[in-house]
Amino acid sequence: MEWSDVRVFLAIARNGTLGAAARKLGRTQPTMGRRLNALEDAIGQKLFQRTNDGFLLTDEGAALLEHAERIEEEMFAFQRKIAGEEKHLEGTLRITSSEWFGAHYLTPVLVEYAQSNPNVTIELLTDPRFLSLSHREADVAFRARPFDESDVVSRKLLRIHYDLFALKGTKHPVPGDGAGTALITMNAELESMPEVAWLKRLLPYAHVALRSNDRDVQALMCAQGGGLAILPRTLGSSFPQLEPVDLGEELPSRVTWIGYHRDLRRLKRLRVLLDLVIERLAD
Secondary structure, eight states: OOHHHHHHHHHHHHHSSHHHHHHHHTOOHHHHHHHHHHHHHHHTSOOEEEETTEEEEOHHHHHHHHHHHHHHHHHHHHHHHHHHTOOSSOEEEEEEEOHHHIIIIIHHHHHHHHHHOTTEEEEEEEOSSOOOTTTTSOSEEEESSOOOOTTEEEEEEEEEOEEEEEETTSOOOOTTOOTTOEEEEOOGGGTTSHHHHHHHHHOTTOEEEEEOSOHHHHHHHHHTTSOEEEEEHHHHTTOTTEEEOOOSSOOOOEEEEEEEEGGGTTOHHHHHHHHHHHHHHOO
């Protein structure tokens, strides 16, 4: 049994079809099918039931899944261990953050780092998903909430302050009302964010006109007169056509956290990056 075939098995089990699994691993669908057949021949058991809706684990496949996941975790641990022992400033660092934070906070720091360390390649992944540090989907993560993974080293980086912004010259709403006021907010699935509750409480009769999960898009909508938008203060203030709206109560702020897997704590290129980020951005 080869580790690469175990990865194929896990990808099919998690994604349900050969096509989706192939895209996940960056392979072709015929290759995935051949490797699965090779693994089943080596074991002497059928691991999946082929159906019109996709691939379903057989009893034998379900029994193998737990062992395969343990093998996967050991391989990830081995890769992190090897990476964590590297002493030279060369290689790749993969960083994940939200889009607006990556654009407005990280980009200047990463350019400075890249200019000083030409043998290191920086990959910035602005993804709303929380990429896994344990599975090396990213080496460093910036998040708007504390890390709960036991194998992640993390710290508070900085506090982000928010303001309610409007296009200059437009009528500002009265606190406790908001009737006839258009709002630009986050997607409906992010209704639990503290600024949403703040808006509902202070402008209960305002209506949501536009939604976006991208802060930069919200700022552009606001700058074109689409409605009021809660934006990071640094972002909203960068638009000369916008002005803050004072409703008599401070908006909730939010702490940004930085985290990395503990196995990478001795990785020199990571340590240098962390020192620079903390020097440039930390409160």
